[in-house]
Amino acid sequence: MKLFAKKILLATGWENNKTLTIEQGVITDISEGYSAGAERAKGVIIPGMVNCHSHAFQRAFAGFSEQGSEGQDSFWTWRNIMYKFLGQLTSQDAQVIAKQLYIEMLKMGYTRVAEFHYLHHDINGENYAELSAMAEAIFAAAQQSGIGLTLLPVLYRFSGFDSQALAMVKSALLTQLNNLMT
Structure with missing residues (x-):
């Protein structure tokens, strides 16, 4: 063309x-x-924009944490609602949500997205049998929509602001991480 x-x-x-x-x-x-x-071309041509910080799944629960706490909101209020939402999210759901978001982004002039990826559990809270299931869903959404994707793998070492160990992480994994960091 x-x-x-x-x-x-x-x-x-x-x-x-x-x-x-x-x-x-x-x-x-x-x-x-x-x-x-x-x-x-109609009008001027400019380079496409990059969204360098995306959590596509969050698009589907936008607004859920906006009511019901009667002014007692905190970071954890939102986080608890997010975890309840994630407890019902399948990899197929994540793919549909990401695809819709990526299409919306393309319509607004974004041509690339950096997706922070830390979803690895199924609706039972277990790791997917295929650990890459959620990543593959995000890749498929990007490919189907036509947006360029950089998948940014994320690992949280702590569950809070005060260095609390993650409740679901086994001590052996924490030991391995600490050994890698020293």
Whole structure:
């Protein structure tokens, strides 16, 4: 596909009258002037934005923690609601939620997303038989929507602000982590 831009923002600054060659969603060439058969862009062309901090699953419970605590909200109020929500979330649900979010992001001009990934448990609270199930769901959502994805694996060593050990982590894992950190 070829796209002609009267005005475009490039790494070198604003330019005029350029034709972009786009193959499989990637700009492979930028040439001077109008190329025959190029579609004419409406308005200016700017690079897509990057959302560098996403937790896609949170999109589905937005607003759930906004009521019911009668002014007694805390970080933990929200966190408890999140964990209740996650207790019902399957990898298929996560994929649908992420795909919808990524489509919305693409419509708003985002072309890449960095997804913080720390979901590893099924609705019974157990690790998925295939530990990559949730990651694969997020990758599939990105591929289906067409957004570029960087998956950022996350491991929390503590459950609170005061270095409390995670309740669900076995002491052997904590020992291994401590050995790695020293």
